Amino acid sequence: MLVQGGLPDYLIVGGGTSGCVLAARLTESPDVRVLLVEAGPDLTEESQPADIRSGNPSRAFFTREFFFDGLMARFGAVPTVPDAPRPAAKYEQARVLGGGSAINGMLGNRGAPADYDEWEALGAEGWNWASTLPYFRKLERDLDVSGDLHGADGPVPISRPDPATFCGFVRGTRDMLLARGVPTVEDQNGDWGDGVMRVTTTISERAERASAAVCYLTPEVRRRPNLVVVTGRSVNRLMQDAGTVTGAEIAGPDGPVRIAARETIVCCGAINTPALLQRSGFGPADLLTRTGVPVVRDIAGVGQNLQEHPALGISCFIRPGNRHSDSRRHHTQVHYRFSSGLEGCPETDMHMAVLARSAWHDVGEQLGTYYLWINKSYSTGHVAIASPEADKLPDVDFRLLSDQRDLQRMRDGFRRVASVALDPALDAVRAEVFPTIFSDRVRQVSRPGQWNAFQTAVFARVLDFAGFARGALIRRFIAPYDIRELLADDAALDAYLHKAIVGVWHCVGTCRMGRADDPAAVTASDGRVHGVPGLRIGDASLMPTVPCANTNIPTFMLAERIADLIRSESRAAPAGLQQETMP
Ligand SMILES: Cc1cc2nc3c(=O)[nH]c(=O)nc-3n(C[C@H](O)[C@H](O)[C@H](O)COP(=O)(O)OP(=O)(O)OC[C@H]3O[C@@H](n4cnc5c(N)ncnc54)[C@H](O)[C@@H]3O)c2cc1C
Structure with a gap:
């Protein structure tokens, strides 16, 4: 038997x-049985590899065995070569x-309180800042800041880097922004205005690292007789009956x-999630018919409304002595939040992360990056299966910058970040400035491994001693664009934005x-799929809009609240369901 006592209440x-x-919250009730099935490998406090455990994420990012290898996406909405298909x-x-x-x-x-009020305005009844704040507090254990906005004893630690550990590049950037009159934001999670933080x-x-596996599936939780965790098993499709x-x-x-x-x-x-629903017969009927999946229920919104934060980087060659050389520490220490001022867009809609190093290897240590993204974005894309087979990854099309507000703000944002990167106040800490391309070659070199470590170590020495030739080497081997040419030519800048x-x-x-009654909505505000008994969604797919935040904490919050909504429901299992044991 998979879960003591019989059929799981929740799979x-x-x-x-x-x-x-x-899984952790629902099994707090001893009479609720949960089976959790995860496609990837198990992970516990003891078993996690050093690259995952590390407080510096740059190796975990690129370790292939922890990812869906081969997943591709089209990012931009405009072909980079006229009349050619958009590249993935x-x-x-x-x-x-x-x-x-x-x-x-x-x-x-x-994210900002307005993000969650917007969810309610878009039909997610009961989701607003006032109702989500208790869950933001519940999930966290803020190690630095206390008060009404913060939790002190939740499972997820929240911490901030010590400014004394900032390298010269980060310190220089922060001080230059402050000298320009940008205010300091003391608490990114409690003060919602523009500023440097x-x-x-x-x-x-x-x-x-504090992952959900370690923070929520603690040894004590995993000993619960009403919880079974199965890893290394992928769900092919959902079963349905009428x-x-x-x-x-x-x-x-x-x-x-x-x-x-x-x-x-x-x-x-x-x-x-939308791919699993689609190949199980729950999705847009035309897509299912086209891909040979029998339609169980035509749900137009499954896979639509795909949102992301459109992003690009401007990098700098950091002069020796100003680099972030402690590879145990996180490479992002400072954020700069600002308002575009574009009509119809909210305040603090733009975001720039100051990356003290751009990768784990030696060349990464030489390069700082200003990573710009639109925190309140409007472009939407889609996820669509290309085949009914469970091992075929879906087609992902973000159509970033398809909304004119996003394109305009990316143009303006690029110019603003370029002015930061090129500010003469930084001449002592950085040399060359160049627009970044996050290409597959960059990804390949960023995979942890001895060969990549060796070749980047050699190239890093060359760059340090290249003198006037360094700019040419960067253009030849790292990124081919000249920032001043892009700033001088609107058409060239647009072409770069669509490509990068x-x-x-x-x-x-x-x-x-x-x-x-909203044809674009898939679930009710408790995650239950409209018109499909027995099926609920519990993850980031539920968000009506992407918040002005990195999405992990909002997802923790969302799952905490969904768990509470489930626990408040009655528990009457339909009779007659049978299960097989798993070999
Ligand atoms: C490289 C990267 C960097 C990021 N950086 C940040 C950051 O710095 N800060 C931040 O806030 N957010 C960040 N995010 C985003 C954040 O991690 C996500 O928003 C969050 O994890 C979403 O949670 P989720 O539960 O919706 O999905 P996920 O956490 O992606 O979980 C989905 C799980 O489902 C499993 N699964 C999928 N299909 C199947 C199947 N058929 N059968 C069984 N199991 C299946 C997957 O293996 C996976 O474990 C990053 C994400 C990535 C990928």
Whole structure:
């Protein structure tokens, strides 16, 4: 028997940020049985590899075994070569217990109160700042700041870097912004205005990563007899009977296994959740018909409303003595939040992260990056299966900058960040300034490994001693654009933006909450899929809009609140569901 006492009440599919929260919270009631199925490997406090445990995320980011290898996405909305198909590039999504929280950048912020009020205005009844704040507090253990806005004893530690550890490049940038009159924001998670601030991170008291797997699925939680965690097993598709979801078919070494449950909660993340629904027959009828999936229920919104933060970088060659050489510490220490002032856009809609180093290797240590993103973005894209087969990854099309407000703000934002990077006040800490391209080659070199360590060590020595030739080497081997040429030519700048635009792994919104009479809404405000008994969503797919935040903390909050909503419901299991044991 999988879970002592019989059929699981809840089958949670996907053990990422949200799945771990739901598994831990729901099994606080001893009479609720939960089976959590995660496609990736197990992860515990003891077993996590050094690259994941580290307080510096730059190696975990690129370790292939923790990701859905081969997932591709189209980022920009405009072809970079006229009349040619828009190119796709790699897009990382976690495949490990803990999900994104086990490999992500560990930036831990909440977004603005207006983000959550907007969710309610868009039909997610009951989701607003006042109702979400208790869950932001519940999830966290803020190690630096106390008061009404902060939690002191939640599972997830929130910490901020000590300014004494800032390298010359970061200190110089911060001081230059302050000299320009930019205010200091003392608490990124409590003061919502524009300004320069220390980042908030999910780094623990022991200077280690705090993933959902470690913070929520503690040894004590995993000993609960009413919780079973199965890792290394992928759910192929949902099972249904006359439109009611009755469980899921799970891939196994001896063929698929069918597991019945009173309710199935899908937490596969904003890319894989809509794909799982679609290949199970829940999605836009035309897409399902085209891909050979029998339509169980035509739900137009499944896979639509894909949102991200459009992003790009401007990098600098940092002069020796001003670099971030402590590889145990996080490479992002300061954020700069600003308002575009574009009509119709809210305040603090823009964001610039100051990356003290751009990768774990020696060349990464030489390069600082100003990473600009639109924190309140409007462009939307979609996720669509290309085949009914469970092992085929979906088509992901972000269509970033398709909304004119995003394109205009990216143009203006690029100019603002360029003025930061080129400010003469920084001449002593940095040399060359160049627009970044986050290409597949950059990704490849960023994979941890001895060969990459060796070749970047050699190239780093060359760059340090190249003198006047360094600019040419950077253009030849790192990024081919000249920043002054782009600033002088609007058409060239637009072409660069469409080519260089990427996301920041903040995908959300593909099964969004909303009213039952809203054709774009997929679920009610408690995550239950409209018109599909037995099926609920519990992850970042639910968000009606992407908040002005890195999305991990908002996902923790969302899952905490969904868990509470579930616990407040009655528990009457339909009779007659059978389960098979898993080999
Ligand atoms: C590289 C990267 C960097 C990021 N950096 C930051 C950051 O610094 N700060 C921040 O706030 N956010 C960051 N994020 C985003 C953040 O981690 C996500 O918003 C968050 O993890 C979303 O949680 P989720 O539960 O919706 O999905 P996920 O955490 O992605 O979890 C989904 C889980 O479902 C599993 N799964 C998928 N399909 C199946 C299936 N068919 N069967 C079984 N299991 C399945 C996956 O293996 C995965 O474990 C980053 C994300 C990435 C990928």
